[in-house]
Amino acid sequence: MLRYTAKRFLSLLISLAVASLVIFVVIEVAPGDPASFMLGMNAQPETLAALRTELGLDQSRLDRYLAWVGGMLTGDFGTSYTYRTPVTEMIGDRLWVSVPLAIYALALSIIVAFPAGIYAASRRGGAGDIGVMGATQLGVAVPNFWFAMILVLIFSINLRWFSAGGFVGWDKGLWAGLHALTLPAIALALPQAAILARVMRSSLLDVLGEDFMRTARAKGLTARQALWRHGLRNALIPVLTIIGLQFSFLLAGSIIIEQVFYLPGLGRLVFQSISARDLIVVESVVMLLVFSVIVVNFLVDLAYAAVDPRLRART
Amino acid sequence: MNRNLILGATLTAVFLLAALISFVWTPYDYAGLDIANKLQGPSAVHPLGTDHFGRDILSMIMVGARTSIAVALVAVGIGMGAGVPLGLWAAARRGSLVDEIIMRGNDLVFAFPAIVIAILITAVFGAGAINAIIAIGIFNIPVFARITRGAALSLWQREFILAARVAGKSAARISAEHILPNVANLLIVQGTIQFSLGILAEAGLSYVGLGAQPPVPSWGRMLADAQTMVSIAPHMALMPGFAIILTVLGLNLMGDGLRDLLDPRLRVART
Numbered sequence: 260m261l262r263y264t265a266k267r268f269l270s271l272l273i274s275l276a277v278a279s280l281v282i283f284v285v286i287e288v289a290p291g292d293p294a295s296f297m298l299g300m301n302a303q304p305e306t307l308a309a310l311r312t313e314l315g316l317d318q319s320r321l322d323r324y325l326a327w328v329g330g331m332l333t334g335d336f337g338t339s340y341t342y343r344t345p346v347t348e349m350i351g352d353r354l355w356v357s358v359p360l361a362i363y364a365l366a367l368s369i370i371v372a373f374p375a376g377i378y379a380a381s382r383r384g385g386a387g388d389i390g391v392m393g394a395t396q397l398g399v400a401v402p403n404f405w406f407a408m409i410l411v412l413i414f415s416i417n418l419r420w421f422s423a424g425g426f427v428g429w430d431k432g433l434w435a436g437l438h439a440l441t442l443p444a445i446a447l448a449l450p451q452a453a454i455l456a457r458v459m460r461s462s463l464l465d466v467l468g469e470d471f472m473r474t475a476r477a478k479g480l481t482a483r484q485a486l487w488r489h490g491l492r493n494a495l496i497p498v499l500t501i502i503g504l505q506f507s508f509l510l511a512g513s514i515i516i517e518q519v520f521y522l523p524g525l526g527r528l529v530f531q532s533i534s535a536r537d538l539i540v541v542e543s544v545v546m547l548l549v550f551s552v553i554v555v556n557f558l559v560d561l562a563y564a565a566v567d568p569r570l571r572a573r574t
Numbered sequence: 575m576n577r578n579l580i581l582g583a584t585l586t587a588v589f590l591l592a593a594l595i596s597f598v599w600t601p602y603d604y605a606g607l608d609i610a611n612k613l614q615g616p617s618a619v620h621p622l623g624t625d626h627f628g629r630d631i632l633s634m635i636m637v638g639a640r641t642s643i644a645v646a647l648v649a650v651g652i653g654m655g656a657g658v659p660l661g662l663w664a665a666a667r668r669g670s671l672v673d674e675i676i677m678r679g680n681d682l683v684f685a686f687p688a689i690v691i692a693i694l695i696t697a698v699f700g701a702g703a704i705n706a707i708i709a710i711g712i713f714n715i716p717v718f719a720r721i722t723r724g725a726a727l728s729l730w731q732r733e734f735i736l737a738a739r740v741a742g743k744s745a746a747r748i749s750a751e752h753i754l755p756n757v758a759n760l761l762i763v764q765g766t767i768q769f770s771l772g773i774l775a776e777a778g779l780s781y782v783g784l785g786a787q788p789p790v791p792s793w794g795r796m797l798a799d800a801q802t803m804v805s806i807a808p809h810m811a812l813m814p815g816f817a818i819i820l821t822v823l824g825l826n827l828m829g830d831g832l833r834d835l836l837d838p839r840l841r842v843a844r845t
Contacts, residue, residue, distance in 0.1 A: 270678065273678070274678070274681065274682050274685065277682055278682060278685060278686075282694065285694050285695070285698060286694070286697065286698060289698050289699075296698075396823065396826060396827070397819070397823065399822075399826065400770075400774075400818075400819045400820075400822040400823040400826060401815075401819055402774055402777050402778060402781075402797075402815070402818050402819075404778060404781055404797070405777075405797055405811070405814075405815040405818065405819075408797065408800070408801060408804055408811050408815075409811070409812075409815070411804065412804050412805070412808055412811070416804070416805045507684070507685070507687050508687065510687070511687035511688070511689045511690065514689055514693075514782070515689065515778050515781065515782055518781070518782050519801070529693055530782065530783070532697075533693065533696060533697045536697075538697060538698075541693065541694075541697040545690055545693060545694055548687075548690050549685050549686060549690065552684075552685040552686075552687070553685045556681075556684075556685070
């Protein structure tokens with residue numbers, strides 16, 4: 260396990276290094292002169308010179324890259340040109356919206372998908388199975404930002420149960436915060452729940468055909484007991500991998516969903532920065548998103564290897 | 575013939591046809607403003623109603639289908655064009671450094687969801703449908719590379735490949751002449767799925783302003799316009815939404831149906 264972990268960790272470091280290099284090249288090398296790009300055509304020469312010095316454009320590209328990476332390693336993402344505040348602070352504030360939203364949505368999708376998938380598998384071929392599978396087919400076809408608009412129409416505008424957008428902040432209490440994130444989380448969870456329910460069902464169906472399930476039944480367990488004691492535990496392994504992979508889709512989805520609900524999360528920050536041409540903020544937010552996807556997948560790999568020793572031997 | 579395939583192919587055909595017809599005919603000029611008739615619900619005159627500028631929503635959806643289909647189709651083309659050769663190459667050199675580099679590169683691209691690639695491109699080069707195509711296309715590459723490599727790996731163990739090797743054919747020739755035709759079915763099914771995901775992704779990118787720009791009509795932008803109008807004219811949000819759902823549903827059903835048709839073994843496993 261130790262050797263496997265070390266190997267995966269090395270590959271994690273290489274991935275992060277290459278990803279940061281790609282982002283750096285696109286943001287800082289591709290536009291030619293980032294300073295004149297950020298200030299636009301009519302910039303004063305003095306302002307331009309000042310920004311050049313601030314961005315370190317008088318240094319070589321390699322030095323700039325190393326300074327950027329070194330800064331991030333110590334938690335310093337630079338200073339936003341538009342807001343004149345440290346990017347670390349700005350991102351920190353936004354994370355308190357985006358991360359709880361992603362976790363809330365993940366929890367909702369698991370709460371819906373597990374029972375739905377188990378139910379469909381246990382009623383294989385029956386009306387219940389067909390109903391659940393039909394619903395998941397629809398669930399993956401619905402764009403979540405459109406579903407979000409429909410939720411707003413029904414629950415905010417007509418029923419007035421939730422506000423149509425904005426975020427009150429966690430200092431108003433946990434309940435108020437969760438209440439504001441409920442509709443966005445439901446919208447975000449829908450396609451994920453549909454995918455997860457399908458994976459849960461097919462994984463469980465695979466396991467139900469295994470010899471050890473027949474042995475469990477032969478020992479005198481009822482179908483229900485065998486499912487709960489032996490089936491679920493084994494079926495969960497592929498499901499956990501999918502949950503890990505879904506994290507990147509949740510993050511990507513939250514960028515769009517935040518736009519529907521005017522939530523002050525990472526997504527809104529990055530769009531505001533794009534229109535303000537604040538490349539420093541865009542660069543940092545993109546790196547943070549990619550970093551979290553790479554690290555989550557690394558953790559899923561480790562968890563997977565811990566559960567299933569065969570995987571360690573293979574790589 | 576199975577029901578999924580028929581239903582899916584019918585839905586897909588309807589939207590393909592709508593897009594094609596829109597080149598020669600739409601009920602109204604999709605860009606024609608008619609403020610006097612703005613925000614009208616569905617009626618005999620405007621079957622799907624009008625938007626806040628009085629534009630005919632049916633005409634906009636027909637023209638918008640062109641954008642969605644073009645973006646998703648080219649993105650699948652990019653994914654297949656780059657991903658399939660990479661996957662074949664990795665499988666032909668399985669276990670070598672080339673294989674390792676291709677697969678690790680795949681993992682890396684997977685860490686950049688389409689929206690993140692679109693953000694990167696847009697921040698520097700500005701928004702547009704081309705950027706959406708590139709972003710979705712890049713995201714498709716590892717999908718096709720991985721699925722091609724996986725299928726090709728098992729084929730390389732088969733006896734007919736061994737025979738081809740004994741006959742002195744090079745790895746490249748075997749990949750092109752024997753491996754590729756045998757993974758084609760799989761690629762067609764995956765292509766359908768990526769096509770539907772591409773339509774969803776294009777709508778999402780256009781909705782947040784990273785995709786097609788005015789005056790090019792797109793379903794995602796129609797939804798963005800509808801957002802502030804949703805309380806007074808819900809049909810503005812409902813109609814493009816239904817168009818997206820039906821197209822994606824049609825493609826997914828068609829993909830499922832094709833898989834059952836092309837690989838009967840899976841039919842047993844899945845039901």
